[in-house]
Amino acid sequence: MTAAIGLLALLGGWEALVRLGGVDPLLLPAPTQILQALWEDRALLAPDLWTTTYEVVLGLAAAVLAGAALAVAMHISPALRRALRPLVIGSQAVPVPVIAPLVILVLGFGLAPKLLLVALVCFFPITINLYDGLRAADPDARRLLSSLQATRWQALRLVEAPAALPAAFTGLKVAAAVAVIGAVFAEWAGAERGLGHALLTANGQLESARAFAATLLLFLLAIALYGACALLERRVVDWTPRGGSGRP
Amino acid sequence: MQIEAEAPVTGPPHVQAAGVEIDDVDVSFGSVAALRGVTLSVAPGEIVAVVGPSGCGKSTLLELVCGLLEPDAGEVRAQPAALMPQRDALLPWLSAIDNAGLALRVAGASRAVAREAAHEHFAAFGLEGFERARPAALSGGMRQRVAFLRTLLAGRPILCLDEPFGALDALTRLQMQRWLADALEREPRTVLLVTHDVEEAVVLADRIVLLSPRPGQVLEILDVGLLRPRARGERAVVELRERALEILVADRSDDGAAKRPSS
Numbered sequence: 322m323t324a325a326i327g328l329l330a331l332l333g334g335w336e337a338l339v340r341l342g343g344v345d346p347l348l349l350p351a352p353t354q355i356l357q358a359l360w361e362d363r364a365l366l367a368p369d370l371w372t373t374t375y376e377v378v379l380g381l382a383a384a385v386l387a388g389a390a391l392a393v394a395m396h397i398s399p400a401l402r403r404a405l406r407p408l409v410i411g412s413q414a415v416p417v418p419v420i421a422p423l424v425i426l427v428l429g430f431g432l433a434p435k436l437l438l439v440a441l442v443c444f445f446p447i448t449i450n451l452y453d454g455l456r457a458a459d460p461d462a463r464r465l466l467s468s469l470q471a472t473r474w475q476a477l478r479l480v481e482a483p484a485a486l487p488a489a490f491t492g493l494k495v496a497a498a499v500a501v502i503g504a505v506f507a508e509w510a511g512a513e514r515g516l517g518h519a520l521l522t523a524n525g526q527l528e529s530a531r532a533f534a535a536t537l538l539l540f541l542l543a544i545a546l547y548g549a550c551a552l553l554e555r556r557v558v559d560w561t562p563r564g565g566s567g568r569p
Numbered sequence: 570m571q572i573e574a575e576a577p578v579t580g581p582p583h584v585q586a587a588g589v590e591i592d593d594v595d596v597s598f599g600s601v602a603a604l605r606g607v608t609l610s611v612a613p614g615e616i617v618a619v620v621g622p623s624g625c626g627k628s629t630l631l632e633l634v635c636g637l638l639e640p641d642a643g644e645v646r647a648q649p650a651a652l653m654p655q656r657d658a659l660l661p662w663l664s665a666i667d668n669a670g671l672a673l674r675v676a677g678a679s680r681a682v683a684r685e686a687a688h689e690h691f692a693a694f695g696l697e698g699f700e701r702a703r704p705a706a707l708s709g710g711m712r713q714r715v716a717f718l719r720t721l722l723a724g725r726p727i728l729c730l731d732e733p734f735g736a737l738d739a740l741t742r743l744q745m746q747r748w749l750a751d752a753l754e755r756e757p758r759t760v761l762l763v764t765h766d767v768e769e770a771v772v773l774a775d776r777i778v779l780l781s782p783r784p785g786q787v788l789e790i791l792d793v794g795l796l797r798p799r800a801r802g803e804r805a806v807v808e809l810r811e812r813a814l815e816i817l818v819a820d821r822s823d824d825g826a827a828k829r830p831s832s
Contacts, residue, residue: 459658461654461655461656461658462654462658462660464632464637464652464654464658465652465654465658465671466675467637468635468636468637468649468650468651468652469651469671469672469675469676469723470649470675471675475675479660479671479674479675480660483660483662486662559662560661560662560703560705561661
């Protein structure tokens with residue numbers, strides 16, 4: 322409730338600032354102008370929204386698959402862990418705006434480079450959180466399974482993987498929050514559609530309100546993605562207080 | 570808690586296979602000696618309590634019998650035992666009935682078969698109605714009973730119980746001791762029971778092994794030889810308890826200074 326009031330106050334102040342001539346609307350449109358542009362340009366922005374959503378969701382899915390595979394591989398095999406960990410960490414060392422044009426150069430203007438860049442941005446938090454979660458499984462439960470002569474695969478499936486789910490979802494939520502950034506940088510490096518592309522074009526045409534409208538959509542997309550992941554977590558991780566019910 | 574007479578959980582175990590022979594074993598972890606020269610023989614169907622201070626290697630002894638550890642010297646001859654770890658190790662994402670059936674699932678049974686097998690015993694274990702409950706919704710005593718059912722359903726003739734009641738409050742602990750005595754009466758097994766509670770050992774066991782602080786060595790093995798059921802207030806029980814405590818305490822004060830840092 323207080324958050325909503327605070328937000329409205331902020332927007333009200335912003336609106337007043339522009340209307341009273343404190344700032345050039347070309348530089349900073351008023352909230353009402355942004356909403357107007359959102360409505361008027363909806364035929365333009367809707368397909369772009371769909372494209373970017375598509376890139377983000379598929380890229381995130383790819384990141385989940387790759388991240389899970391990497392985390393499990395590193396967890397099971399010390400040799401793979403030694404080999405892969407520097408690569409995993411190193412992959413995050415190069416800033417995305419620098420890598421994006423190179424990827425576009427190699428893979429062109431289509432969907433693939435966008436997916437790759439989103440996946441690149443997203444897989445690290447997923448991998449590292451899942452890996453840590455797998456290692457943190459209850460040692461007593463592991464000993465119990467050992468005493469029952471369980472195979473490595475059974476230990477992973479019955480104890481370690483479920484125990485790692487809370488941590489995995491933390492990683493997923495972080496990835497969801499930054500996935501949109503990856504898509505935008507990818508589009509800026511070279512694209513024919515998408516919200517990031519629309520933003521650049523609108524800026525070039527001095528259509529500030531439309532640019533802000535595109536930004537607003539990106540913001541809402543990121544929030545919706547995060548919210549979807551949090552909802553999924555509540556459904557799946559229902560045995561701890563952060564998930565569903567549990568005794569206090 | 571209602572206990573009802575019932576058929577055994579599994580068929581009668583082969584007599585020889587149900588014994589445990591521990592022959593002069595040494596176990597060290599790096600430079601730390603956990604057990605030294607421990608020799609112990611457990612007859613099939615016998616309940617042996619292993620008592621000693623923290624860090625004396627009691628859990629290590631159980632791990633040997635469960636096949637989780639190899640001794641550095643000496644030999645352990647036993648079928649792999651079913652382990653009940655110190656903290657119940659119930660999986661928080663599984664319901665009580667799925668936890669109870671875990672051993673069967675590991676052995677390859679389907680979830681339905683495992684649930685059915687577990688379900689038969691829920692009433693006798695005082696867990697009726699809690700099949701679908703998660704461990705977080707169960708009391709400490711109930712969790713231990715689920716863990717014990719899980720241990721029984723592993724179908725092994727030998728059970729290794731690692732301080733099964735350590736995490737319970739004193740009242741629940743007393744109830745659970747009686748409950749365990751009854752349960753083992755109905756489902757006889759060879760049992761190695763680790764506990765730091767001397768009284769618990771006297772009430773439950775046929776023999777008591779007293780271990781010294783690290784490195785664990787056998788101080789003495791006491792024959793309990795009392796009829797069951799035993800009450801903690803009984804004179805014989807109290808006397809035996811005091812005798813065991815004396816032995817344990819005497820060992821500490823004798824060479825506590827010279828041997829090791831206090832555990």
